[in-house]
Amino acid sequence: MKLGARILKTGFAITVAIYVAHVLGLEAATYAGIAAAFAIQPNIYRSFQTMLEQIYANIFGVGIGALVVFGLGNDPFVIGFTVIIILAICMHFKANENTIALALFAVLAVMETTNIELFHFAVIRFSALTLGILAAFIVNMVFLPPNYELRLFKSIDQVTSDILQWLRISTRHLSDDPALRTEISRIEAEVHHIDYTYLLFNEEKYYFRRSRMAKMRKLIIFRQMINTSKKSLATLEGFHQYDEKIENIPKEFQHVLVDELDKLIYSHERLLLSAMGKIKKNTTRPIEDITDPDIPHLVETLIHVYEQDEKDRLSLLPLAARLMEYHKEILHLQRILTSYQKFHEDLDFNFKKKRTKVLPDR
Secondary structure (H helix, E strand, O other): OOOOHHHHHHHHHHHHHHHHHHHHOOOOHHHHHHHHHHHOOOOHHHHHHHHHHHHHHHHHHHHHHHHHHHHHOOOHHHHHHHHHHHHHHHHHOOOOHHHHHHHHHHHHHHHOOOOOOHHHHHHHHHHHHHHHHHHHHHHHHHOOOOOHHHHHHHHHHHHHHHHHHHHHHHHOOOOOHHHHHHHHHHHHHHHHHHHHHHHHHHHOOOOOHHHHHHHHHHHHHHHHHHHHHHHHHHHHHHHHHOHHHHHOOOHHHHHHHHHHHHHHHHHHHHHHHHHOOOOOOOOOOOHHHOOOOOHHHHHHHHHHHOOOOOOOOOOOHHHHHHHHHHHHHHHHHHHHHHHHHHHOHHHOOOHHHOOOOOOOOO
C-alpha cells in the first residue's frame, strides 16, 4: 500500500485543525477536521481557490441555515427543503463537489437540534469550519509541496521509453498481440494522467518575472514533449493495426522501414537525454544533425512498392501518415529544445541534482 502526498497532507491537516480547535476552546473541533478534509487540493493554486470558495460556501450555508431555523425551525421537512434550495443555488453558480458538500454540511451543522442560543451556535459552527479550511490551505502550502515540474518530466520520460521499447519490438514482429493491446491501454491511461499533471503545473503561480519566464519556456517544451509522445503512441498503434499487412510487403522495404523508424526512435531518445543534461553539448554539431531519418522518402518508397497493385496500393497509407506526423513533431521538438538550450542555458532542466523522491498524489 502506497501513501501518497495528498493522503499524508489530509491526515496532517485534520490533525492540525482539531488540535488548534482544542487550543482555542472551540466546542466543535470535529467540524474543523471534516472541513479540512474537504479543502485539501493537489496544488497550491487550487488550494487557494478552494479556500475562497469554501469560505463563501461556509458563510452562505451557515447564514441560510440560521435564518431558516430562526424563521421556520428545524423540522426534518424544513431541513430537507433548505438542502434543496442550497443545492440549486450551488449548481447555479457551478460550485465543485467539495464546495457543495461543505455548504450542505454547514447547513446541517447549524440546523441540528440544540439548546444553545442560535447566534452563538452558528458562530461556533462557522468558526470551526473556517478553521478547518484555513488549516488545510496552510498545510497544503508548507507540508510536502508538490514538484510538478520534476514529476511531469519523469512521467513523460517513462511513458516515452515504454512506447519506444514496444515500437522496436513491434517493427520486428516480436510482440505478443494480447500483451501489446494491454500495454497500449495502460500507456493511454498514463498519457491522460500526464495531461492532468501538465494542467496542475500550468496552474502554479510564480510572482517573480524571472521565474515566470522560465516556467513559460518549460511549459512550451513540456507541451511539445507530450505531443511527440502521443504521436509515437499513434505510430505504435498503427504498427499494431497493420502488422499483418507489413509482413506481406517486400522484405527489402521492411528493412528500410525498420531502419528509418529506428533512426526516428533514436532521435526521440536523444532529445529526452539532451533535455536531462545527460548528453554533452557540442556547438559544432547541433541536435538537428544527430540523426536524419528520411521519412518523406520512406513514404514515397512505400507508395512505389504498391504502384503495380491498385487494390493494396494505399493500404498502408494511414501508417505512412502517422510516421509523417511523428517525424514532424520530433523536428519541432528539436527546434524548440535547441533554442532553449542555446539562449537559456542558465535555465536548464538540470534534473540530475534533484534526487529527492517525489510522492504521488493519491
